[in-house]
Amino acid sequence: MIKLAADGIKEVTTPLSDADVESLKSGDRVRLFGVLYTARDAAHGRLIALLDEGKPLPIDVKGQIIYYTGPSPARPGMVIGSVGPTTGGRMDKYAPRLLALGLKGMIGKGARSEPVREAMKRHKAVYFGAVGGAGAYLSRYVKKVEIVAYEDLGTEAIRRMAVEGFPAIVVNDCHGNDLYQEGMKAYAR
Amino acid sequence: MREIHVSAISDAVKKLCMEANWDLGPDMLRAFDQALKTERSPAGKQVLEMLKENAQIARTQKIPYCQDTGFVVCFAELGQDVHITGGLLTDAINTGVSQGYTEGYLRASIVKSPFDRKNTGDNTPAVIHLDAVPGGNVKLMVMAKGGGCENRSKYKMLTPADGPEGVKNFILEVIKTAGPDACPPLIAGVGVGGTFEKAAILSKKALFREIGSPNPDPALDAIEKEVLDKANRLGIGPQGYGGDTTAFAVHILTYPCHITSLPVAVTIECHAHRHKEVTL
Ligand code: SF4
Numbered sequence: 190m191i192k193l194a195a196d197g198i199k200e201v202t203t204p205l206s207d208a209d210v211e212s213l214k215s216g217d218r219v220r221l222f223g224v225l226y227t228a229r230d231a232a233h234g235r236l237i238a239l240l241d242e243g244k245p246l247p248i249d250v251k252g253q254i255i256y257y258t259g260p261s262p263a264r265p266g267m268v269i270g271s272v273g274p275t276t277g278g279r280m281d282k283y284a285p286r287l288l289a290l291g292l293k294g295m296i297g298k299g300a301r302s303e304p305v306r307e308a309m310k311r312h313k314a315v316y317f318g319a320v321g322g323a324g325a326y327l328s329r330y331v332k333k334v335e336i337v338a339y340e341d342l343g344t345e346a347i348r349r350m351a352v353e354g355f356p357a358i359v360v361n362d363c364h365g366n367d368l369y370q371e372g373m374k375a376y377a378r
Numbered sequence: 379m380r381e382i383h384v385s386a387i388s389d390a391v392k393k394l395c396m397e398a399n400w401d402l403g404p405d406m407l408r409a410f411d412q413a414l415k416t417e418r419s420p421a422g423k424q425v426l427e428m429l430k431e432n433a434q435i436a437r438t439q440k441i442p443y444c445q446d447t448g449f450v451v452c453f454a455e456l457g458q459d460v461h462i463t464g465g466l467l468t469d470a471i472n473t474g475v476s477q478g479y480t481e482g483y484l485r486a487s488i489v490k491s492p493f494d495r496k497n498t499g500d501n502t503p504a505v506i507h508l509d510a511v512p513g514g515n516v517k518l519m520v521m522a523k524g525g526g527c528e529n530r531s532k533y534k535m536l537t538p539a540d541g542p543e544g545v546k547n548f549i550l551e552v553i554k555t556a557g558p559d560a561c562p563p564l565i566a567g568v569g570v571g572g573t574f575e576k577a578a579i580l581s582k583k584a585l586f587r588e589i590g591s592p593n594p595d596p597a598l599d600a601i602e603k604e605v606l607d608k609a610n611r612l613g614i615g616p617q618g619y620g621g622d623t624t625a626f627a628v629h630i631l632t633y634p635c636h637i638t639s640l641p642v643a644v645t646i647e648c649h650a651h652r653h654k655e656v657t658l
Contacts, residue, residue: 231495258445259485260485261441261442261445261447261483262483262485270441270445271436271442271443271444271447272445273446278559298558298617298618299558299560300557300559318558318617320425320429321444321617321648322649322650323432324444324445325432325433325436325441325443326428326431326435328441329435344485358421358619368619372613372615372618372619373613373614373615375419376422376614376615376622377611377612
């Protein structure tokens with residue numbers, strides 16, 4: 190569900206529909222509400238291995254957003270430690286398989302490959318950028334965390350995070366636009 | 379002969395690791411403010427403001443500035459009149475890393491082998507560069523080096539004919555290909571000369587110089603300023619969202635080199651430029 194807040198920022202609540210995704214445009218600032226699943230390199234490796242064996246995944250990715258992050262440990266009494274994005278490109282090898290299953294959003298930093306951008310167009314999905322390195326700042330928007338799979342992977346385990354107002358920007362929309370390319374063109378001199 | 383017990387080394391390294399991760403240096407905060415004055419891109423400005431606030435939250439709440447709390451790179455300068463007692467210097471440094479990362483709630487990001495990829499659990503071992511120097515002190519310089527930016531570091535063997543122009547073009551190319559992936563605004567540490575490994579080590583050491591300070595060698599300073607200016611015309615901007623602040627600094631260190639060679643190494647560092655040092 191998406192609604193436009195008074196300050197012009199789009200408030201996006203998970204799960205996402207195709208229509209939600211279609212309404213998001215590269216460069217849009219958003220605040221995310223609902224659930225984000227964390228997964229990075231090692232967890233993606235395991236998810237894809239399960240798919241290769243024809244086995245079910247530990248999470249249903251349909252309509253969901255995966256956040257590429259490996260948080261730092263929470264101090265006692267805190268929900269989570271620092272929790273900024275990791276480089277999305279390292280998940281390029283895996284992402285099209287999850288997009289085909291109905292994954293609607295990914296959050297990371299850094300450019301995605303052509304095949305991933307194509308898969309985003311085909312399956313209607315969006316790639317959000319969160320500010321890399323702003324892990325302490327972003328931790329404030331995480332309200333609850335539970336590990337749902339692969340606890341043995343430590344920081345790389347799959348976590349279910351409840352977020353309220355998590356700030357991000359649309360980097361790649363499902364119409365083929367790319368903020369990195371357009372931004373660079375606009376400011377090169 | 380001055381004696382220093384290994385526990386003093388471990389304690390110092392532990393403190394440096396924690397403080398580096400919580401407390402971004404004042405030179406970086408000045409760089410944010412400076413960039414905010416010149417940045418034209420609204421998205422870029424928002425990123426810079428967020429990073430300033432991020433630094434403030436990290437410092438006051440003692441949580442890491444970035445969740446990637448890095449690979450610890452430690453340059454240790456051991457005075458020749460010092461005798462380390464109670465164990466090995468490298469073990470003491472690693473003990474300090476282990477304690478700092480565990481007690482400081484910092485992320486363990488190191489795997490034991492590049493192939494089996496099992497996490498060591500306490501962010502050890504560090505990459506340690508040891509130098510013998512005159513005197514009776516031990517200087518410990520610790521950096522928490524992020525992985526995303528490190529992955530964009532590059533090396534090239536230029537030919538002497540490529541000269542300074544070749545070096546400048548290569549640094550710029552590395553900054554450009556690093557792009558949004560390495561969390562710009564970036565800092566480029568550059569090692570020129572020596573051998574393959576010497577240039578790479580210099581490119582790390584160059585990062586310890588204060589951001590905004592001139593290179594003491596005027597010729598190198600001119601190269602740094604020229605490359606920085608060109609980098610900030612690329613348009614990549616903070617986080618790659620487009621803008622004028624692609625890099626905060628280019629720092630060059632050189633070493634004599636062979637008549638056939640012009641090695642250049644560029645370490646790409648992100649705005650999470652976390653380092654601290656102490657002299658015991
Ligand atoms: S590149 Fe730097 S700021 Fe970005 S995630 Fe890695 S350590 Fe953090």
